[in-house]
Amino acid sequence: MRYDWSDDDRRAEALARPRGRDDGAMLASVRDIVNDVRVRGWDGLVDQARRIDRAEPRRLAVAPFAALARDMMPAATQAAIRLAARHIETFHRQTMPTDTEVITYPGLSVAKEWRPIRRAGLYVPGGKAPLFSTLLMLAIPARVAGVDELVVVTPPRPDCTLDPAIALAAEICGIEHIWILGGAQAIAALAFGAGDIPAVDRICGPGNAWVAAAKALVSAMPGGPGIDLPAGPSELLVIADDSADPATVAADLLSQAEHDMEAQVLLVSPSAALIDTVDREVTAQSTAMGGNHAPTRFIRCRDLAEATEIANAYAPEHLTLACENASAMVRDIRNAGAIFVGHKAAESFGDYLAGSSHVLPTDGAARFTGGVSTLTFMKAVTVQRITPRAAAALAAPAAALARLEGLEAHARAAEARAEA
Known part of the structure; x- marks a missing residue:
């Protein structure tokens, strides 16, 4: 399709995006799937997985499939995967955020300190070409950030096995097990837990319109996880x-x-x-x-x-x-x-x-x-430290500001620190 930017009437068309995520019927179906898994847990997940993928969720060990990859994959290809992993780790280690402490008043410091999230869910797309590279791009910055536990899901293959390339990438990233599970039902399981699948703090990874809609939905629900970005x-x-x-x-x-x-x-x-x-x-x-x-x-x-x-x-x-x-x-x-x-x-x-x-x-x-980085798997915590002298000096102005907003208890809490 050809466009000329000088034609004002066609500019919107030239930059238009598909509106698949506005499909009301699809969004209603996603909500039904998510709610079923959230309410019924493992039983709901199994029912939805059987209905949609005709396969029950399975937790597979990575090692046997990684061994198969090493046997069948050319040495040069394996070396290329490891080269990519090294580059990804190097970049993310050198772009890690650092803690910062600022003296805002003599005796008062406020620091920004970074903490990793405890558990992340990684969605690795399947389909016609299972994306082992996506696993590298998600798991390596998560590991560098210091995430304790990675829960990985990927849609089932026709034979319900694990793609060897994904398994090799997982082994390189220190991942021992992967759940064979996809779609909105996988997102719901990661968000709220189901059976042996634990609830995670953040869900990361691209997917189809159903996956994207499910991620947006669970992130807006009470107690739901964070997500990496709109997809x-x-x-x-x-x-x-x-x-x-x-x-x-x-x-x-x-x-x-x-x-x-x-x-x-x-x-x-x-x-x-x-x-x-x-x-x-x-x-x-x-x-x-x-x-x-x-x-x-x-x-x-x-x-x-x-x-x-x-x-x-x-x-x-x-x-x-x-x-x-x-x-x-x-x-x-x-x-x-x-x-x-x-x-x-x-x-x-x-x-x-x-x-x-x-x-x-x-x-x-x-x-x-x-895009996804170590920051995706971390959060900033502010830490205040103050000396008695600084607290005494700042109590009155803090109390004045609190009373300006009509918050008397706040003001008295500040004044309780007035004596050095």
């Missing part, structure tokens, strides 16, 4: 100028378009000639791979400054800057989950082995949040 179909927006290689740009677009038919794939460029060539390349490359790819939107803009405005308005999950002066453009990007700078940077590197997590905000959520 929708995968997204890539490429800004390219005439210095870009059309075949490479087309390959990048198709790498995102192959996720599913709802994947959001956009090229924004001031060059009509480049758009024409990339369009032909996308068709040729897609045909060569079987043609099962989401469609690409092509947006013609006035210049690269306007392209940056379009990117900030769309707030994509992934943003590629395939431009001659890409580095200079980065400072003007406010809204993006991950930015890939220059002709050699690739979303594929970010998806697997650059180091940062590929679990990123979609559906415009990059306007207010970033």
